[in-house]
Amino acid sequence: MSLKHYLRMAYKEARLTSEADLSTVQHLDGILQSDHENLVLVYGGSFNPPHRGHLDVLLSGLRPEVAAIAIVILPSEDYHLRHKVANSHPDFFLQQKRRVDILSAISSILKDKLAFSHLIGPDKLSLRDPLAIFPYELPRLLVTNKARHVAAQFLPGGKPVIWDGFGDRSRCSPDYGNEYEGRESGQAEIVLWTCTGVGDSIPVKRGYYLQFTKAVSADIKSTDLRGALIQSHLLDEASLDKLSAKDLLVILAPILM
Numbered sequence: 001m002s003l004k005h006y007l008r009m010a011y012k013e014a015r016l017t018s019e020a021d022l023s024t025v026q027h028l029d030g031i032l033q034s035d036h037e038n039l040v041l042v043y044g045g046s047f048n049p050p051h052r053g054h055l056d057v058l059l060s061g062l063r064p065e066v067a068a069i070a071i072v073i074l075p076s077e078d079y080h081l082r083h084k085v086a087n088s089h090p091d092f093f094l095q096q097k098r099r100v101d102i103l104s105a106i107s108s109i110l111k112d113k114l115a116f117s118h119l120i121g122p123d124k125l126s127l128r129d130p131l132a133i134f135p136y137e138l139p140r141l142l143v144t145n146k147a148r149h150v151a152a153q154f155l156p157g158g159k160p161v162i163w164d165g166f167g168d169r170s171r172c173s174p175d176y177g178n179e180y181e182g183r184e185s186g187q188a189e190i191v192l193w194t195c196t197g198v199g200d201s202i203p204v205k206r207g208y209y210l211q212f213t214k215a216v217s218a219d220i221k222s223t224d225l226r227g228a229l230i231q232s233h234l235l236d237e238a239s240l241d242k243l244s245a246k247d248l249l250v251i252l253a254p255i256l257m
Contacts, residue, residue: 003030003040003070006114030069032114039067041119041142044074044133046081046222047099048092049229049248050106051255053121053220056147060210061119065172065192066142071119075099080135089226091236094248101245106256117142117208122150130163130207139203144210148219153209160193160209165200169193169209189213225255 032038041061047054061071076084078096085093094102117140118133126132130141143160145153154160159169172192190212197205229235233251243251 001032003032003038006032032069037115038069039140040114040116041066041068041071042074042116042136042138043071043119044076044136046076046084047103048076048081048085048094048222049225049252049255050099050102051220051222051225051252052257053147055106055256056216057119057121057144060144060146060212061142063190063192063210065190066208066210068117073103074136075103077135085226088223089230092226092230092240093237094240098240098245098248102248102252105245105249115140115203117206119144121145121148122153123148125150125153127153127161128164130166131205139197140206140208142208142210144212145216146210146212147216149216154211158211160211163195163207165197166195166205166207167198169195220255 030038030040043058043061045054058071058073061068075096081096082090082093116138118131118138119142120133122143122145124133125141125143131137131139133141143153152161159171162168170193172194190210193209193211195207197207229251235251240248249256
């Protein structure tokens with residue numbers, strides 16, 4: 001069945017949403033396969049505002065090394081975001097619905113076989129408790145250093161450090177055709193490292209680290225971006241709420257490109 005159909009049935013059965021909300025489930029064209037596991041990445045964050053670093057993480061999750069059938073984007077609830085920005089430019093506040101509208105506008109650039117995994121950048125990774133990602137729990141985690149590199153998360157030989165509760169890492173070197181033809185394994189520009197949980201019951205915990213060897217984009221901090229946007233456009237929550245998604249994209253264009 002299709003992932004869109006699966007999620008619609010799941011939401012309806014669990015009574016977590018209304019018929020009106022179900023009609024908004026879009027861009028989920030992945031087809032679930034009954035003969036193997038289907039990986040769905042869950043990319044959660046504040047996205048206040050969305051920027052190029054977010055897009056880099058999102059696009060890296062679509063790499064063939066990962067083989068995910070879809071990515072579900074979950075912007076933080078408003079109450080969580082207000083607490084987060086209370087001491088860092090709280091005037092720049094995009095309500096969850098507005099953040100969903102922006103992300104949707106940018107993008108218009110079998111139950112036991114469905115596996116959900118967090119998708120995060122390395123700045124969100126806790127080596128002592130990797131799966132502790134508020135506000136929902138998933139048994140898997142994919143870290144990508146496309147938008148930001150944290151040197152302390154790698155050993156001298158280049159392998160990612162071992163996370164607490166997980167075993168040693170193995171390098172995944174699948175064959176994806178001409179893109180990697182003629183390259184030796186040690187010269188790959190992108191490497192996927194995998195590891196499994198230690199001493200856990202089913203579902204087994206799994207960790208993935210998608211390592212990009214080329215230089216990553218410049219370090220981007222949402223706090224600094226909010227301050228610059230407030231200063232250059234005289235924005236606050238009231239004015240942000242009046243702007244359309246199209247107008248917001250015009251303002252955010254420099255930090256998305």
